[in-house]
Amino acid sequence: MARRSGRFLGTNGRLIDVKLTEELEAVQEIARGFMHRELMPLESSVISTEVTRGFDQVPLIDPVEEKRLTTSVRDLGLWGLEVTEELGGAGLGLLAKAVAVEEINYSITPYRLPPESPNISFLDSIATPEQRERYLYPLSRGEKTSALALTEPDAGADAGGIRTTATKTADGWEISGSKLWISWADTVDFFIVIALTDPIKRNRGGMTAFLVDSPIEGLEISKPIATMGEQRPFGLFFDRVRVPDSAILGEVGEAFAPLTNRLGVRRVEIGARCVGMAQRLVDMMCQYSLERHTFGAPLAERQAVQFMIADSVMELHAARLMVRDAAGMLDSGVKDIRMEASTVKVQSTEMLSRVVDRAMQVHGAMGYSKELPIEFVYRNSRVLRILEGPSEIHRAQIAKLAIKERGAR
Numbered sequence: 001m002a003r004r005s006g007r008f009l010g011t012n013g014r015l016i017d018v019k020l021t022e023e024l025e026a027v028q029e030i031a032r033g034f035m036h037r038e039l040m041p042l043e044s045s046v047i048s049t050e051v052t053r054g055f056d057q058v059p060l061i062d063p064v065e066e067k068r069l070t071t072s073v074r075d076l077g078l079w080g081l082e083v084t085e086e087l088g089g090a091g092l093g094l095l096a097k098a099v100a101v102e103e104i105n106y107s108i109t110p111y112r113l114p115p116e117s118p119n120i121s122f123l124d125s126i127a128t129p130e131q132r133e134r135y136l137y138p139l140s141r142g143e144k145t146s147a148l149a150l151t152e153p154d155a156g157a158d159a160g161g162i163r164t165t166a167t168k169t170a171d172g173w174e175i176s177g178s179k180l181w182i183s184w185a186d187t188v189d190f191f192i193v194i195a196l197t198d199p200i201k202r203n204r205g206g207m208t209a210f211l212v213d214s215p216i217e218g219l220e221i222s223k224p225i226a227t228m229g230e231q232r233p234f235g236l237f238f239d240r241v242r243v244p245d246s247a248i249l250g251e252v253g254e255a256f257a258p259l260t261n262r263l264g265v266r267r268v269e270i271g272a273r274c275v276g277m278a279q280r281l282v283d284m285m286c287q288y289s290l291e292r293h294t295f296g297a298p299l300a301e302r303q304a305v306q307f308m309i310a311d312s313v314m315e316l317h318a319a320r321l322m323v324r325d326a327a328g329m330l331d332s333g334v335k336d337i338r339m340e341a342s343t344v345k346v347q348s349t350e351m352l353s354r355v356v357d358r359a360m361q362v363h364g365a366m367g368y369s370k371e372l373p374i375e376f377v378y379r380n381s382r383v384l385r386i387l388e389g390p391s392e393i394h395r396a397q398i399a400k401l402a403i404k405e406r407g408a409r
């Protein structure tokens with residue numbers, strides 16, 4: 001089998017990557033080189049910083065280092081791979097981004113390939129010319145950052161149950177309520193806040209997206225909430241935060257449809273992250289099984305270990321195909337990828353959970369220790385089955401769409 005840098009490429013019944021164009025192969029190589037050169041060397045410092053920071057808000061990548069990484073990303077042409085050329089990106093589509101994200105996430109160094117694409121695609125689909133100037137272009141150029149503020153203390157999976165309200169005033173809107181688990185809230189320049197503008201209609205025409213600058217009078221941001229993983233989300237408290245009419249993103253009451261598209265982009269990206277992490281773990285399992293001997297033979301000769309590797313290889317391959325298929329569909333102009341995005345989200349996140357568990361088992365105590373990055377992935381991958389919609393909600397959505405489609409035949 002032709003094995004190249006940890007990927008299975010070949011013919012005659014071997015596992016084959018979905019055929020990538022030459023352009024995408026070039027993206028893959030560049031991203032892989034960046035990951036090996038820049039991200040791998042930071043892993044030990046990421047692990048030790050996470051251990052020593054306790055409850056303190058210390059970034060796992062030093063901000064100076066992060067800036068340097070981002071400069072390097074720009075120099076290499078990896079900036080905004082999927083962002084349209086009009087917005088200053090490379091215009092190569094979501095598949096290009098997925099391929100690069102997979103490579104980058106081979107390393108556990110938690111570096112996100114900029115800029116934050118889901119909010120860019122959200123804004124791009126509905127922002128007014130003025131909002132494009134003020135928010136979208138700076139966002140796509142990396143001059144501003146943003147976060148989505150949707151989840152609330154009483155409404156997570158059931159996003160239609162939010163209680164934050166936006167009330168019409170003489171000269172704009174007044175937002176009141178609480179949001180919870182909002183990522184990067186302490187540093188972003190603006191939030192896309194989803195609020196109720198019609199408490200009766202709710203998610204059927206009563207939820208509106210607002211662009212809210214941060215800081216702003218009346219908005220309080222909590223301390224970071226320590227979690228099992230490296231992420232530290234925040235609570236937001238809106239006490240009659242006043243915004244102008246021009247803060248409305250899209251139509252009043254119509255936040256849901258464009259939001260679905262935004263979440264779709266994020267879910268494909270999450271899938272690519274899972275594939276990258278799982279590839280690393282599979283490679284580690286294969287390597288360790290050759291090195292580690294028990295009872296006079298390498299682990300590689302034990303069928304129980306072989307099966308753990310085989311199951312991981314098969315599941316990883318399936319997830320990679322699903323990610324690329326969903327990304328390719330969006331690139332080819334298919335607007336509604338709800339089915340594919342949900343399928344990718346469930347399959348890739350649950351695949352990673354199984355693979356990391358096996359990787360830990362194969363590595364024994366070493367896998368459990370902070371000498372290796374396995375336990376880092378073990379903890380940090382768990383949240384991926386919860387955020388951006390828990391698996392149960394995606395399964396319900398997949399079944400609903402499948403039944404509707406079959407029923408209509």
Ligand SMILES: Cc1cc2nc3c(=O)[nH]c(=O)nc-3n(C[C@H](O)[C@H](O)[C@H](O)COP(=O)(O)OP(=O)(O)OC[C@H]3O[C@@H](n4cnc5c(N)ncnc54)[C@H](O)[C@@H]3O)c2cc1C
Nearest residue numbers: 148149150151156157181182183231233387388389390392
């Ligand atoms: C680290 C982190 C970062 C986050 N970042 C953001 C962010 O930036 N912006 C944002 O808006 N949100 C963010 N979230 C919130 C995240 O999207 C929610 O946690 C997620 O949607 C689930 O909501 P919940 O936690 O309230 O769970 P709940 O809605 O309370 O559900 C709890 C559990 O119940 C089960 N469940 C719920 N409903 C059903 C059902 N109908 N059928 C079967 N089972 C069900 C599921 O297993 C689910 O996990 C973040 C969360 C975390 C942990």
